[in-house]
Amino acid sequence: MIVPEPKDLVKDELFLSWFYQTSDSVFICRNTDKEILLAVYNQPAEKWVDEFFMHGKDGFVCKENEFERTCKNTFKTQKKVSFSFSLEDKGILTVSCSPVYVEEMEEWIVLVVGKNKQNLIxxxxxxxxxxxxxxxxxxxxxxxxxxxxxxxxxxxxxxxxxxxxxxxxxxxxxxxxxxxxxxxxxxxxxxxxxxxxxxxxxxxxxxxxxxxxxxxxxxxxxxxxxxxxxxxxxxxxxMSEQKKIESLLRESEERYRKLVDLCPLPIFVHQEGTVQYVNHAALTLMGTDDESKLIGNSIYSFANMEHHAEIKKRSTEVHQEPVQGISEYTIKTLDHQYKMIEAMVTSISIRDNKVNLVLLNDITEKKRQEEALRESEKRYRLIADNSYDLISIIDRNGIGKYISPSHEKLLGYKESELIGDTATMRIHPNDREHTYETFQKVLETKEQQRMEYRMYRKDGSIIWIESILRMFDEGDQSDILIESRDITERKENEKMIRRLDKLSVVGQLAAGVAHEIRNPLTSIKGFLQLYQEQNLEKKEDHYWEIIFSELNRIEEIINEFMVLAKPQEVDRKSVPIQDLLSHTIVLFQSEAHLNNIEIDVIYVETEQMSIYAVENQLKQVFINLLRNAIEAIKPQMGKIRIKVESRDGEESVRFRFIDNGPGIPKDRLAHLGTPFYTTKEKGIGLGLTISQKIIHEHKGDFRIRSGHKRGTLIDIVLPRYNLSHRQSI
CATH class of the missing domain: 3.30.450.20 (PAS domain)
Known part of the structure; x- marks a missing residue:
């Protein structure tokens, strides 16, 4: 198939002249809805036509994906796009696709110009x-x-x-x-x-x-x-700029020389390594007042051997790149001292001769101080970076300047998240005023201060922190060093000790009260039963019911006192989970049905599991929880869900009790389990205390979560029945 001449498409004589004379490969392509068609190509492009195009019904059709994709992209974006092809026998063709609007045709074409770089060079x-x-x-x-x-x-x-x-x-x-x-x-x-x-x-x-x-x-x-x-x-x-500089230097050589002579920094001028000039500061640096000991000598004779190659390289490169960076070298002076210097070299012209001007700065003392500072910083940073305690440095505005890696381990925040920020929003709102006052006291008195406060971890949990604040000076600034540690466990232990002390006192009191009441109570109950048998008038039956009901209540309270007062003799055995719950729930089915309360149990692959426990004690715990849940929901309709699932690789079982009652306000939740604390009108505040005691004696865990108008969730985690647990409990 014969393609038309370019003059059939484009009438511009300048373009046609270039098209026929250029050594570049030129293609003119047109775009249809489906394909890229080759309209015209010049003689250098002939060897590439078969690589990119094939004969089609409508002419030469593009067959090379990259070529076609680039042309279509040029049509679409109306922007110039470039790419390259490499073929062993034809070299490298770098192609530029440009969109061109041809008025004669009233359409856009793509002008593809390829440079055969292999043939070029x-x-x-x-x-x-x-x-x-x-x-x-x-x-x-x-x-x-x-x-x-x-x-x-x-x-x-x-x-x-x-x-x-x-x-x-x-x-x-x-x-x-x-x-x-x-x-x-x-x-x-x-x-x-x-x-x-x-x-x-x-x-x-x-x-x-x-x-x-x-x-x-x-x-x-x-x-x-x-x-x-x-x-x-x-x-x-x-070279125009360099020529201007050379001209200016020639015109002001005398003025320049005076300026250099008076410069407080040492200056050497050398040509191909031979010293031509030194100023007074250079003589002082080198430990002499006789310039003849320097002029005419090689600059390499003053520098350590290890620096010779670098000095030679920079002395040569400066003629191609007049502006050089600063380098550091060790030199030996004429009075036999070793000094560290900074050197900056540039190329200048003096009397049409290119020479190197070297500006020096004695940094010996600076290097000694830097090394001492680095060693000091290295020692202290090693201590800080490997400390388990939290170590931080903040400025007078509370902005973090240094944060030890231990912050990420304890709080979950990366160093980059804390540097440049204050800790205010991570401190518990109730403790912010106290921590601010302590911080201000350090600034005012410059004395060490200690404080305890709560802080949010990145995951939202709260921990207790103890911090010691000290002010120190760093240069012309005063910063504050803070050493902190996690005291959450200590706080929990203190809380537990206070609770155990209270429980111990309650137990001792309960033992005494129960002993003193039980004997006379037994006698009273016995005589009343005898008297009841001798007076069988029906009109007095309801009085007897009230009397014995109250006596039974007193007896129940005494029994609960005794549970707190002394350890119970236990008979632990394997207890099937499903039997334990079903036997407990059946006790409440009637009451729950009467109050429109649904009790639902979900077993998550735990129906056949057992736990090693005292069955009656766990029944007592579950009875307490179900009774509390029913009383909390009444008189509204509600639902109690019990979910049983294995935990910790099936080493333990979790019993989760969830009700949709009114929930427990946050201020009361912290006191639950405290002896004699109750939210019920007729409660005595021992049910949860006894339940927690029983669970802990079974090596289990007892946790309560609740919120006002959000219901209550209680988790009890107990070890499964196996031989190792049986031996350890």
């Missing part, structure tokens, strides 16, 4: 091509006919001509050569095409606006894959 590899494209020096490549085939971005920046404006043209056509230098440039280019190379030729060129500027040019030749010369390469370096 011959035996040079892709890394060199990357260097040429990205180097700060301007690069221009011409073929053997003098036609420009490649310029890099730096060329456009330096001369002001875009690549698309110069490709396919001769150098003299873009007006970068002064008229007087055209002949010289042509002669050097011809010599390059014959295999010659020229480095750092200082001359002048023109920018696009006509500005004349100084450049350094390196000329070389370009070969193809067979080593045949196919073009020339010119690398331009803008």
């Amino acid at each position: 011959g035996s040079y590899n892709a890394s060199l091509l990357t260097y040429l494209s990205n180097t700060e020096d301007a690069v221009l490549v011409r073929d053997v006919n003098g036609t420009i085939t490649f310029v890099n971005i730096a060329f456009s920046d330096m001369f002001g001509w875009k690549s698309e404006e110069v490709l396919g043209k001769k150098v003299y056509e873009i007006n970068i050569l002064p008229v007087s230098l055209i002949e010289e440039s042509s002669r050097i280019n011809e010599m390059s095409l014959r295999g010659s190379s020229y480095s750092h030729i200082t001359t002048q060129r023109l920018r696009r606006g006509g500005e004349l500027f100084d450049v350094s040019i390196t000329y070389s030749y370009v070969t193809d894959v067979d080593g045949e010369i196919v073009g020339s390469l010119s690398v331009f370096r803008d």
Whole structure:
């Protein structure tokens, strides 16, 4: 199939001239709803056509996915897109797709321009091509006919001509050569095409606006894959700024010398390593007042051997990159001292000679102090970073400046989350005023202070913290060092001790009261029963019922006292969980039904499990919990759910009792389980106390969660029945 001539599509003569003369591969593509069609291509593009297109019903159809995808993306975004292809036998083709609107056709086309980089630079590899494209020096490549085939971005920046404006043209056509230098440039280019190379030729060129500027040019030749010369390469370096500096230095050399002589920092000037000049500060640094002991000597004779290679490298590089960073060296002075110095080198011109000016700074004492500080910081940071206690440093505004790693272990916050922030929002609201007053007291008195407070962990839980605050000075600032530790366990132990002490007193009191009441109570009950048998009038039956009901209540209270008063003789055995619960629940079925309360039991793979326990004691616990739940729900309709599931890898069983009653306010929840504390009108406050005592004697755990108008949840965790538990309980 024959593709049309480009002039059938585009009438622009300049475009047509470029199309036929450029060495780039050029494709003009059109877009249909389904595919990309090749409309026109030039002679350099012929070898690529079969790679990207195939014969189709409507013409050459794109078959290469990346090529097709890039063209379609160009049509869609109306933006220029570039990509590359690499084939062993044809080289590397870097392709740029540009959207172009053709007025004659009244449609958008994609102009695809590909540069065959392998043929362009011959035996040079892709890394060199990357260097040429990205180097700060301007690069221009011409073929053997003098036609420009490649310029890099730096060329456009330096001369002001875009690549698309110069490709396919001769150098003299873009007006970068002064008229007087055209002949010289042509002669050097011809010599390059014959295999010659020229480095750092200082001359002048023109920018696009006509500005004349100084450049350094390196000329070389370009070969193809067979080593045949196919073009020339010119690398331009803008020397205008350096020329200006050299001119200014020449004009003010005497003034500059006086300034350097009076400079308080040591200055050396050397040429190729030989000292040409030193100022008074340099003489002092080197421990002499005789400049003849330095001038004419090698700079390497004063520096440690280990620094020679670095000094030589920087002394050479400074001529290509005038601004160098600061380096540190060790030198030996003429009075046999070793000193640490900072050195900054730059290149200057004196009487048209390039020399290196080295500015020095004696940092010996600074280095000694830094080393001492590093050792000190290393020791203290090692202690702080490995301390289990929380160590932090905050400023006078409470902003964190240092946070030890132990914070993440205990509180869950990373160091980055705490540095630059205050701890106010992590402190319990009830303790913020107290901690603020303590902090202010440290600032005012500068004396050590101690405080205890509650703090939120990242997961929302609360722990108790004890902190010691000390003020210390760091430079011209005063900061506060805080050493903190977790005292939650200590607080819980103190609370438990207080509770156990109270329980012990209650137990002793209960034992005495129960002993003193039980004997006379037995006698009273016996005589009343005898009297009842002798007086059988029915009209007095209800009085007897009341009397014996109250006596039974007194007897029940005495029995509960006795549970608290002394350890019970126990007979532990394997108790099936399902039997234990069903025998307990049946006692409340009638009462629950009368009060429209549903009792629901869910076994999560625990129906066949057993626990090692005293059956009657656990029944007493479950009876207390069910009775409390029913009384809390009445007189409303409600539901009690009991969920039984295994825990800790089936080593234990959790009984969860949940009711939808009115719940327990937060201020009362903390007191539950305290002897004689009750929320019921006729309660005596021993039911939960006894229940907790029984569970703890079974090596179990008893926990209550509740909230006002949110119901109550009670978890009881008991060990499962197995031989090891039987031996340990």
